[in-house]
Amino acid sequence: MSFETLKTHAADEVLDTDDIDVDDPEKGRLVPVVEFRNVDLAFDDQVILSDVSFSLGRGETRFVLGGSGTGKSTVIKLVLGLIKPDAGQVLVEGEDITEFDDVELARIRKKIGMVFQEGALFDSLSVYDNVAYRLHEARVPEDEVEHEVVRMLQFVGLEDAIDKMPIELSGGMRRRVGIARALVGNPTIVLFDEPTAGLDPPTARTICELAIKLRDIEDVSSIFVTHEMNNLEYIGSEYAVLDREGNVHYEVAGKTLCLLNTKVMMMLKGDIWFTGREEELRASEDSYIRKFIRGK
Amino acid sequence: MNPITRFLFELQEVTNLLWRAIKGLRKKPRYFHEIVNQMDQIGVGSVVIVVLTGFFTGGVLVLQTFPTLEYYGAQSNIGQGIAASLIRELGPVLAALMVAGRVGSAISAELGSMVVSQQIEAMRALGTSPVRKLVTPRLLALLITLPLLTIAADIAGLVGGGVVAKQLYGMDVNLYISSVRTGTNINDILAGVVKPIVFGGIIGLVSCQKGLSTSGGTVGVGASTTQAVVSSSITIIIADFFLSKILQSALSSTLF
Numbered sequence: 001m002s003f004e005t006l007k008t009h010a011a012d013e014v015l016d017t018d019d020i021d022v023d024d025p026e027k028g029r030l031v032p033v034v035e036f037r038n039v040d041l042a043f044d045d046q047v048i049l050s051d052v053s054f055s056l057g058r059g060e061t062r063f064v065l066g067g068s069g070t071g072k073s074t075v076i077k078l079v080l081g082l083i084k085p086d087a088g089q090v091l092v093e094g095e096d097i098t099e100f101d102d103v104e105l106a107r108i109r110k111k112i113g114m115v116f117q118e119g120a121l122f123d124s125l126s127v128y129d130n131v132a133y134r135l136h137e138a139r140v141p142e143d144e145v146e147h148e149v150v151r152m153l154q155f156v157g158l159e160d161a162i163d164k165m166p167i168e169l170s171g172g173m174r175r176r177v178g179i180a181r182a183l184v185g186n187p188t189i190v191l192f193d194e195p196t197a198g199l200d201p202p203t204a205r206t207i208c209e210l211a212i213k214l215r216d217i218e219d220v221s222s223i224f225v226t227h228e229m230n231n232l233e234y235i236g237s238e239y240a241v242l243d244r245e246g247n248v249h250y251e252v253a254g255k256t257l258c259l260l261n262t263k264v265m266m267m268l269k270g271d272i273w274f275t276g277r278e279e280e281l282r283a284s285e286d287s288y289i290r291k292f293i294r295g296k
Numbered sequence: 297m298n299p300i301t302r303f304l305f306e307l308q309e310v311t312n313l314l315w316r317a318i319k320g321l322r323k324k325p326r327y328f329h330e331i332v333n334q335m336d337q338i339g340v341g342s343v344v345i346v347v348l349t350g351f352f353t354g355g356v357l358v359l360q361t362f363p364t365l366e367y368y369g370a371q372s373n374i375g376q377g378i379a380a381s382l383i384r385e386l387g388p389v390l391a392a393l394m395v396a397g398r399v400g401s402a403i404s405a406e407l408g409s410m411v412v413s414q415q416i417e418a419m420r421a422l423g424t425s426p427v428r429k430l431v432t433p434r435l436l437a438l439l440i441t442l443p444l445l446t447i448a449a450d451i452a453g454l455v456g457g458g459v460v461a462k463q464l465y466g467m468d469v470n471l472y473i474s475s476v477r478t479g480t481n482i483n484d485i486l487a488g489v490v491k492p493i494v495f496g497g498i499i500g501l502v503s504c505q506k507g508l509s510t511s512g513g514t515v516g517v518g519a520s521t522t523q524a525v526v527s528s529s530i531t532i533i534i535a536d537f538f539l540s541k542i543l544q545s546a547l548s549s550t551l552f
Binding site: 080 | 410417420425
């Protein structure tokens with residue numbers, strides 16, 4: 001597939017959603033939770049994103065793959081409004097956030113949870129206070145805060161670490177606390193910025209399981225920036241189900257079930273090089289993609 | 297970037313930060329707890345070094361000037377000279393320099409490490425303004441505590457001078473106290489309180505701005521800490537000259 005065809009493929013996905021009523025519960029699901037429309041961004045002479053358009057549906061996980069410096073993390077920062085595009089629009093739940101001021105951005109950011117590469121926990125605060133940060137800022141009563149913090153730490157399997165300081169945690173635990181902190185307030189969108197970089201395979205697998213659980217059980221939409229192919233293998237081919245006791249099980253999609261709620265987007269030099277499902281990516285004959293997957 | 301452009305750019309950044317810090321005060325949440333916490337760390341934490349600096353500066357002033365005054369038979373006026381130089385100049389400047397070294401470096405290093413470990417971005421992502429949460433409380437704490445620390449340094453300096461005058465030169469304590477009182481007027485005290493307010497603002501803004509603009513990992517944290525101390529110290533000394541001139545004209549024309 002040529003570069004131009006790949007780009008057209010990516011652009012075709014953008015729906016015309018201006019006429020859809022976001023508040024209508026049925027049609028509201030059709031509105032992409034995140035949408036990029038012809039976004040351009042450059043720092044000085046260096047082009048970071050060039051005419052990027054894509055949309056993230058409700059309950060969908062979108063992988064953003066690519067080598068270092070291809071603009072992957074920038075996508076996430078644009079969604080949060082941490083940086084503004086030079087041209088184009090970024091829409092979150094149908095609202096164009098491009099021209100929003102700090103007050104309006106704070107409202108949008110309440111809907112979004114962000115998981116940073118190294119966890120980015122506040123060193124001066126305990127695990128409890130880190131997870132409770134958003135609730136403390138919103139002056140929520142302490143008993144409600146405690147209940148929510150314990151619930152979130154149980155979700156990431158770290159309820160025993162509640163009184164520890166970030167310095168006492170291992171790399172994997174820090175990231176899980178980072179996930180718990182991002183999930184407080186039940187955000188509808190969770191952004192992962194290379195959450196498994198530098199982790200051992202079992203810990204990386206735990207992080208991926210949390211992402212699967214969020215997608216399949218909590219109906220959360222997410223953008224998952226990574227350059228690790230095993231993340232894609234787990235999240236792109238497995239799904240989570242609850243048994244009668246409420247325990248979570250992970251099953252492989254295989255031939256009987258096809259995961260339509262996970263898509264892959266590969267970035268190269270600020271452009272979207274490929275958009276599609278995991279199997280399509282693996283079957284691609286494109287030399288850059290093959291090199292990325294196999295390392296040569 | 298040439299030095300003038302760079303200076304103007306830094307000035308623009310600091311002014312912008314000041315404006316945002318002031319705006320941060322107008323809206324809730326105001327983080328009173330954080331302000332008190334910072335006043336404790338910045339103010340109470342600096343009392344010992346500021347008092348020690350003041351005490352020995354007062355002492356050395358008497359040590360050096362007493363023999364000269366004695367030569368002219370004017371040793372009974374020693375308190376006036378010490379009071380004027382300490383309250384007008386040395387107290388505010390030395391207290392500010394000590395606080396710039398101790399607190400300015402700490403602020404810049406703390407904010408710088410928060411930048412490189414993405415904690416500032418995390419804070420913004422969690423819907424909190426880092427300026428309101430981190431800069432405004434530190435700036436306010438400095439504006440409130442530096443004048444108080446300066447007063448502590450002044451008093452310690454006068455005491456230090458008195459101790460040296462009594463112990464080394466056998467001067468009568470009452471004579472020393474009365475000459476200090478003769479040499480102190482309301483203008484000196486006002487100037488001595490206005491200056492540290494400005495110096496507190498300089499330390500807070502320069503250190504926060506240097507910390508928040510840190511880049512280049514842990515090496516960058518070291519660089520911004522050094523820059524914070526150097527820039528705020530030099531700015532304090534330059535500002536002191538102009539402030540002295542302005543206060544001299546303003547106070548002499550309005551009050552006396």
